[in-house]
Amino acid sequence: MTTEGDTGVEVQKETEKSDEQPASPSHQQSPQSTSSSLENREERADSSGDQHQDTEAQSPPQGGGSPAGTPPSSKSSPSSDKKERNPSGGKGISRFLPSWRKKQRSQSQTSEEDAGKEEPAPVKEEETTADKDQNVKLEEEVVKSEEPKEEVDKQEKHSVSGSEAQPAREDGKEEKSDEKATDIKEDKVDSDEKIEPEEAKRETKEVQTVHTRMEKSPKKTPKKVKTVPCRVVLLDGTEYPCEIEKRSKGQVLFDKVCAHLNLLEKDYFGLTYRDSTDQKNWLDLIKDIKKQIRNYPWQFAFNVKFYPPDPSQLTEDITRYLLCLQLRQDIASGRLPCSFVTHALLGSYTLQAELGDYSADDQRLESISEFQFAPNQTKELEDKIMELHKTHRGLTPAMADSQFLENAKKLSMYGVDLHHAKDSEAVDIMLGVCANGLLIYKDRLRINRFAWPKILKISYKRSNFYIKIRPGETEHFESTIGFKLPSHRAAKRLWKVCVEHHTFFRLLSPEQPPKAKFLTLGSKFRYSGRTQAQTRQASTLIDRPAPYFERTSSKRISRSLDGPPELSAADEDLIRDSTFDQPVSVNEVKPSASEPVLRDEKRSEELLSQPPELELHKETKSLPIYQLSPSLTALNHTLNLPTIPEMDTLSDISDEDPFLHGDLEQTALQHWEFSTDEHHINNMPGVLNMSVIPLTSFVPAVSLTKQSASTVGASQSTVVQSIKEIKLTFSLSGFFRCFPSKFPSVLDEDGYISFPSLPEEWLAFLPPHLQHHIPITSPSLIPSFLLIFVLLLSASQSVPFSLVMSFPLALSLCYLEPKSGSLSIICDSDRKDKAQEEEVLEEQGDVVTAAAAESNTAETKEEEHSRQEKDFDKIQEDALKHQASISELKRSFMESTPAPRPNEWEKRLNQPLSQQTHGNIADQAEETTTGSADNIVKISDENQKPEVKKKAEDLPLETVVNVETEGMPKLIPGGEKEVKQLAPQGEVCGRKDSTSSSDSSNESEGEEGGEYHTQTKLAENTIKEEEENEDMTQNEEPGKSPRTDTIQGTRAILVNSENVLNKELVFQNEVQEKMEDLMDKQVKKTEQHQKEEHPQVNGVMLHHETDDSIHIIQYTEPPVVKTEMVTISDASQKNEIATKEVPILHTETKTITYEAAETDGGGDNEPAMLLSAQTITSESISTTTTTHITKTVKGGISETRIEKRIVITGDADIDHDEALAQAIKEAKEQHPDMSVTRVVVHKETELTEEGED
């Protein structure tokens, strides 16, 4: 304990130091300036992030207190690294939590009631200790005073990062100091308790780090700008170096480059960068650069993005000149293939443009061979070029360029962006995106072509790319064609290129309903720039004398003896491998002097580990797929839209979220991304309508929805709405985003974990007749396997058992996943498969009618599994028996459905679904209750099968799934336990029964998951994401009693996986029976959980009322402490109930919470708008990391909150403290501009004595 005392002191010191250090710059401002103008505050807010970084960078010289430059993170790192080794649990940890208030709770066995009680306790403590801390806080207050009055999140800001704005509200101060005092006090207690259980075999730690970052408010420009050196390789091969603010959007850089080039018609151009796999990507101009390019140095290439089909229509010569340069590059690299004759002709124009008239000058003759005209240049070609050059006498450079373009544009591959792919028979093909549509090549041979009008929808799912084809005169059905891309990223890249090309060339203007315009800009998945039509119109307004520009010789790109010019190396590479990738010269740029190398590396790591937040949702694309305008030739019963039918999605958002239109750029962007999903969902109705109702003009999605409702039937529209609602809820939930930097390689662009799939060759190990039925090559297999293995292992403690069990389970899990493209298609239902591929509901009528058929197929399929898994079923049924009480059930349901003024969310969710359900489910008496359950079920099903359509059809299946799920806990009791421990703050779920918890999880999963999945089509990610969703939902929407029950993140994982498994496994019973079972479960659950939930609910309810109308859900962060308590107690119970088969683990749990500032609790009155939420989960055998990233806007300032949950499972030989310290360190490094506001350590120890079976 002495050590503890030390620790405590140390921590305090550190805190003070850190406070002082960062605070110093801001000292000039008077502490009393609390009343300072809005502007000041905003300034503060804006610059806080930057300042923080600056401070970090500068700190080494300042040097004083903290060994490392980085305030929060590095502080802990150097010195603490050593200390981390310290075996005693508490100390190590506390060091890393410098100025935080620390709360410690240890409980051997916590009961539900305890959990309930826990909440009030901390408050009391705070009050009593209020004054003690004042001294320490002085510094902080100074800083704080300048801060805008921010709600919960800001309060949580870490005081250590002095440069970072502390919440400066007058009222907030007091509270803060109070809490601080509490911290100190508790600190000591903390350490005492920590030491206790060392015998533990297994420890679970939960680290929650909450980072708050104040993001720029739109009005303000930060005083200090962190700039990053950029290099842009221009088309003439020169490099344009510039400094760009780190947080700049791509547009800033692009504009800079265009200004440098004196280019006005810039819409045809873009910037490319190479990603980690060396693939060329287009820089999204409306997104932050740093979110796109993950590796330093920032190296870009300026390129033509849209090749104008008729270059003569370009207004300015300089534009044509740049296009020529691009084409010369393309030709020389082989990307634009052409015949010998054409090479010669184009080369001759190049000479004419660059050298002028031919003259028999020896020197010049010599120099011609320095030009590169063709990938394989021969003397013969050069001779031919010279010969032709003679014939161009008199042509001005501009004329020569024009001639060059006139000939180049006729080349068949002009402006075709090629992508490698495989067709359904695994034949290598190329997909070419061009102005007119999508071209399909086998080698050079065009084997198919889909003009834009012919394409109804473009989507991608995982590494599959789909186009839905409008039915021709002869066919009556739309057909969907799938292609297999080399990777998910490739598929996404292709999809984006398609979207952009379609918009640019085919539409008159990007879909931008006035309201949504802002949003449109924010969407990464829409082309946000001007269309060709617009840019042509705009360029007619260009009124300037033709700018002078110097034509640099293309010799620059030639093979000169002096050594390869910058581009040549890359070009040669290209030529060598004869791929069509665009050459990009990748030059190493040294880190700028201002930024030490170390720092650089860290940053890049950060970038790597920091997936773009919105992207997650974006994956949804499947839904959003374009509606393409009808072709003139094709039958159009559907739409008479001239050009622009497709992008309805955008409009939706605007309608729903008036906020967005507001001021904050960044906010809006983020929100947009997040909301895109909603759009997609919303879109679905819109799409439906479109097919039914001819639209003369583009109608915002919302209106579409309405129309569809009227035409198609109220039930349908409601369904859609409910989906939407679900999405919102889901979004509410906090999400995470940061990934341990170790994992960048498995992270794909969107932050998804991408696991390699087993090679196809593995199929060979299977008997041929099984090859098509066992998804051994499914990309989801490995992650599924790992997940299941970990869960089983933690439950059973038996490696062999886990290994044996997890593989078949993983396989069956994969079996259920949507089949795609080249993946094997399961025999039983073509229809189902097809449906899975399609993401947008197209014909509502079908849904209803098809439902029956679908369910049949599904059941058949499932039965196969059920045979194998009967055992599980039995177990589950047993579990069910334990529970019951119909009254409870009713109660819970009643609350959600008929409540006088239920959340809109709930309302929609429940009602529409129930309506739909009616047809399928005979039992009307239970409709209300059942309905909601059904809804949930459906949705959850959808998670796995993205298509919304299928909900109705899947209903029966889904129900079954729910029932089954209960059984799972028994199988994996240990796993659940751990999961519970992990349970994040704020989540109040009582987990008394494994069964009950699983139920609740199912429900919640159902709600959010459905949409989520729909949005996210990646099966791999699905499971993990689902969990997150659940978490979030619970937090935000405790109001919905039964579902709200709360599912902890970790547990959610378990549950999810279970769900999937269960689905496969169990399907014997009839739907109705299952429904009943479900209800039973819910009853139990409700009972148990209600008590616990109450506190949370209260806090949250406020927000609900406020925001419901707007559809924007406020994000409240529930108090951390409660959750943990609950968790512990449940575990034991669960185990008991669970099964005899599974070893019962007796555990001791301890929870320690460190908080920087006070927790928001329910006290946050100011509504925050949730802009985006993201969840990322990574796992290794011993650790599970779940990251929630939530962006909210409050009072015009956006905040990013990152919650990272790390579950460490393992034996005592793992140094948990070190791991924890490492995690904190990483978190800080990854987000240097954020502060760690809270660390919760939850340790669950298994008592040896108790023994297991």
Place this chain on the structure above:
Amino acid sequence: MAAITSSSFGHYSHAIVRGIPASLPAAALRIENQGEVNLENARREHAVYVETLKKLGLHVHELAADEQFPDCVFVEDAAVVVGGTALITRPGAPSRRKEVEVVKSVLEDLHLNVVEMQDESATLDGGDVLFTGKEIFVGMSKRTNQRGAEILADTFKDYAVSKIPVTDRLHLKTICGAAGPNVIVIGTGEAPQKVLKTMQQMSDYRYEKLTVPDDVAANCIYFNIPGKGNVLIHCAQEEFPESAKVFQKLKDYTLIPVPNSELAKVDGGLTCLSILINKSTEI
């Protein structure tokens, strides 16, 4: 030069033709028996054909018939010439493989960029290659396979080469033809219509279509002769009166009906009888 420019479509300076071997009536390949070929008449008709080419100002290389190759009169199948590049084909019928040798030497003499099909698995008949002036369609018939089409596409990089499935007919050009830079002549039969649909889907360009009631009559040869403008060699009125009338709808064309009744019996069309080369505009 303007190998790529469609304006040069129909410009020809040279033609290669080959005589009719006596073995043709008996041994020439045919899809179905359409009657005995009268060698005399066939040669007479062929003479008219050659004469027509000469009148149009082309330098006609008349190759002697080779009795070993009953089908050798159909020189078109032996090579595809577009712009300055000639692709020596690998005919789908094994009996015709060696026909290409003579043709190849002539093309080389003309200093064309001669490309040979090296791939033993590839087959391609020139009759399956329809060049519209802007792009190339290659019929996937019994005589032409995927590999052959790929090589074709790789040879003529400037142009989009799109594959068109052809069923029930010998060659793509048996049932269609190009009557101008933007005009495609097509039969009314099921097969031609299917082909037309495919071509429409595959093409980036818009064409006018000229539909002739007789499928085989769609085979025609378009010239753009300086001083004469659009010239079209098409079927004779005696053979296909209705189709011949349709051709008369073309405005500003010089229409030259050429009889082809005999060789048609062995699936020979007008285009089959010659390889047309544009040397003058070639670089």
